[in-house]
Amino acid sequence: MDEQKIKEISPDEILIETVDLHSAGYRLVAISCTGKDGVELSYSFDKDYDFIHLRVNMDYDTEIESITPIYGYAFLYENEIKELFGVKIKNIIADFHDKLYRISEEAPFKEKEEE
Amino acid sequence: MSILSMTKTLFKSIVHGPYTENYPAKPRENYERTRGSIENDIEDCIFCGMCTRQCPTGALEIDKGEKRWSIERMQCIQCGYCVNVCPKKCLHMRNQYTAPDTEKVKDDYVARISDH
Amino acid sequence: MGKRTVVPFGPQHPVLPEPIHLDLVLEDEKVIEAIPQIGYVHRGLEKLVDKKDFKQFTYVSERICGICSFMHGAGYCMSVESIMGIEVPERAVFLRTIWAELSRIHSHLLWLGLTADAFGFESLFMHTWRLREQVLDLFEQTTGGRLIFSVCDIGGVRKDITPEMLDKIVSVVTNMDKELRDVTSVFLNDSTVKHRTVGIGLLSKEKALELGAVGPMAKASGIRRDMRTQGYCAYKYLEFEPITAEEGDSYARMQVRIGEIFQAIDLIKQCIEKLPEGDIITKIKGNPKGEHFTRVEQPRGEALYYVKANGTKFLDRFRVRTPTFANVPALLEILKDCDLADVPILILTIDPCISCTER
Numbered sequence: 001m002d003e004q005k006i007k008e009i010s011p012d013e014i015l016i017e018t019v020d021l022h023s024a025g026y027r028l029v030a031i032s033c034t035g036k037d038g039v040e041l042s043y044s045f046d047k048d049y050d051f052i053h054l055r056v057n058m059d060y061d062t063e064i065e066s067i068t069p070i071y072g073y074a075f076l077y078e079n080e081i082k083e084l085f086g087v088k089i090k091n092i093i094a095d096f097h098d099k100l101y102r103i104s105e106e107a108p109f110k111e112k113e114e115e
Numbered sequence: 116m117s118i119l120s121m122t123k124t125l126f127k128s129i130v131h132g133p134y135t136e137n138y139p140a141k142p143r144e145n146y147e148r149t150r151g152s153i154e155n156d157i158e159d160c161i162f163c164g165m166c167t168r169q170c171p172t173g174a175l176e177i178d179k180g181e182k183r184w185s186i187e188r189m190q191c192i193q194c195g196y197c198v199n200v201c202p203k204k205c206l207h208m209r210n211q212y213t214a215p216d217t218e219k220v221k222d223d224y225v226a227r228i229s230d231h
Numbered sequence: 232m233g234k235r236t237v238v239p240f241g242p243q244h245p246v247l248p249e250p251i252h253l254d255l256v257l258e259d260e261k262v263i264e265a266i267p268q269i270g271y272v273h274r275g276l277e278k279l280v281d282k283k284d285f286k287q288f289t290y291v292s293e294r295i296c297g298i299c300s301f302m303h304g305a306g307y308c309m310s311v312e313s314i315m316g317i318e319v320p321e322r323a324v325f326l327r328t329i330w331a332e333l334s335r336i337h338s339h340l341l342w343l344g345l346t347a348d349a350f351g352f353e354s355l356f357m358h359t360w361r362l363r364e365q366v367l368d369l370f371e372q373t374t375g376g377r378l379i380f381s382v383c384d385i386g387g388v389r390k391d392i393t394p395e396m397l398d399k400i401v402s403v404v405t406n407m408d409k410e411l412r413d414v415t416s417v418f419l420n421d422s423t424v425k426h427r428t429v430g431i432g433l434l435s436k437e438k439a440l441e442l443g444a445v446g447p448m449a450k451a452s453g454i455r456r457d458m459r460t461q462g463y464c465a466y467k468y469l470e471f472e473p474i475t476a477e478e479g480d481s482y483a484r485m486q487v488r489i490g491e492i493f494q495a496i497d498l499i500k501q502c503i504e505k506l507p508e509g510d511i512i513t514k515i516k517g518n519p520k521g522e523h524f525t526r527v528e529q530p531r532g533e534a535l536y537y538v539k540a541n542g543t544k545f546l547d548r549f550r551v552r553t554p555t556f557a558n559v560p561a562l563l564e565i566l567k568d569c570d571l572a573d574v575p576i577l578i579l580t581i582d583p584c585i586s587c588t589e590r
Contacts, residue, residue: 035548102268
């Protein structure tokens with residue numbers, strides 16, 4: 001089984017870390033988001049089966065930079081996360097403005113505040 | 116040349132005849148393991164409610180007082196999870212499918228209430 | 232520069248097995264750009280972890296898509312098993328591999344049929360699907376379902392394959408091997424097929440790496456990446472080499488998939504030979520706590536499963552990154568500068584599975 005290598009970083013470091021990985025020849029596997037107790041973003045990268053993850057923990061109000069300038073094909077993941085979770089991701093190249101899935105409900109995966 | 120590469124297969128098919136079956140006239144036989152529909156041996160059922168709690172689609176319903184066990188046929192996905200969890204093993208997977216219908220079908224199984 | 236026209240392609244189109252929409256920006260007959268629009272089959276299945284407990288969710292995960300169903304179920308189960316530290320019985324591991332490889336045959340045959348249909352070779356389409364039917368019958372006899380098996384469970388598998396049935400699987404796939412040689416030789420040698428595929432939709436190795444392509448799409452561009460070499464399931468006991476091609480065109484992708492069908496037949500035979508005796512399921516206790524990323528090689532490429540559990544019976548998060556999702560950027564790339572008439576073939580060439588993509 002793959003070993004789980006998760007590296008925790010702060011939201012501001014995402015671009016620096018990604019640039020490093022990109023120049024080391026890693027490819028982006030996926031960006032996953034968990035919406036429980038704030039936003040938890042996992043950026044998964046792979047190079048020759050070396051599978052590593054960058055973990056960003058933040059709240060819904062924090063803005064995070066898009067990594068599309070480095071990995072162009074991240075636009076699908078970022079648009080998805082933005083639309084389903086309502087996470088604020090800025091400067092996405094090819095921003096669909098929450099119109100990727102065109103769902104009627106706004107940010108359906110976002111944790112709703114308990115009433 | 117390569118434009119005739121299909122010929123061999125085509126000649127084989129001509130000799131073999133149709134591979135399909137004359138369906139409505141000759142019904143298809145299901146295999147022993149075919150997941151068709153759920154059946155309940157209601158006399159063995161203890162109405163514990165295990166199956167209703169575990170059913171992923173919520174297709175099952177019980178009424179302990181009336182000794183009734185019912186299944187929404189169109190909602191059931193034939194996963195067989197209820198068969199797995201049943202403590203009395205009174206649930207079975209039959210290999211016959213529920214007949215298609217224009218309305219939702221709900222089947223009730225009621226146990227005889229014993230006199231003693 | 233000619234006048235630009237926008238042609239909507241899909242969501243309903245004869246070649247599309249599932250709905251996806253592309254806005255094609257055309258200049259005369261050449262495609263300049265393609266803009267994707269998904270969401271027609273978005274069901275929000277990942278969100279269902281809040282409502283279904285982690286055992287019930289096995290059945291939900293299988294229903295993400297009808298074609299890759301078994302691998303979705305197995306991928307989910309493998310993630311949960313890793314979190315809970317469950318040792319899956321050897322026999323179950325081999326059985327999973329047999330079903331996974333049979334699924335690969337059925338998926339690739341489905342794709343070959345659809346491709347034949349896309350370039351108008353109707354009889355070839357019928358013949359590939361006739362062969363696929365035998366695999367579906369094997370599924371029904373061993374698991375009870377033709378597409379959705381419901382055999383994979385956390386801790387193992389729920390149904391065993393009897394020795395007689397194993398012999399039958401061997402004889403069916405051996406016979407199929409022979410028939411497949413005839414049918415696939417048409418795909419590989421027929422001049423009409425070659426005319427539609429050779430040199431169409433070129434994706435260079437650099438581009439494939441840059442766009443994060445996975446599966447046959449990457450393998451056909453010369454990237455030797457196959458998650459099975461990581462030895463999940465029983466693949467660590469089996470001998471095989473990932474199949475690759477160098478050209479990176481539609482023909483190469485077809486070659487890779489055809490090669491994988493024969494490889495799958497070989498792997499099934501190896502599995503059945505080495506199949507150990509023993510239990511097929513371990514009992515599980517308690518609830519999972521922790522997180523795990525699992526990667527498996529689906530017929531369409533690498534799929535990622537992420538499970539995060541919090542110690543209750545409801546999971547915090549389940550996420551799938553399906554191969555088609557990763558291949559969409561590559562699709563957009565190969566659509567650039569192609570002829571409008573080639574668009575259907577190019578869309579099929581990534582083996583799109585939209586239900587997987589949108590979940």
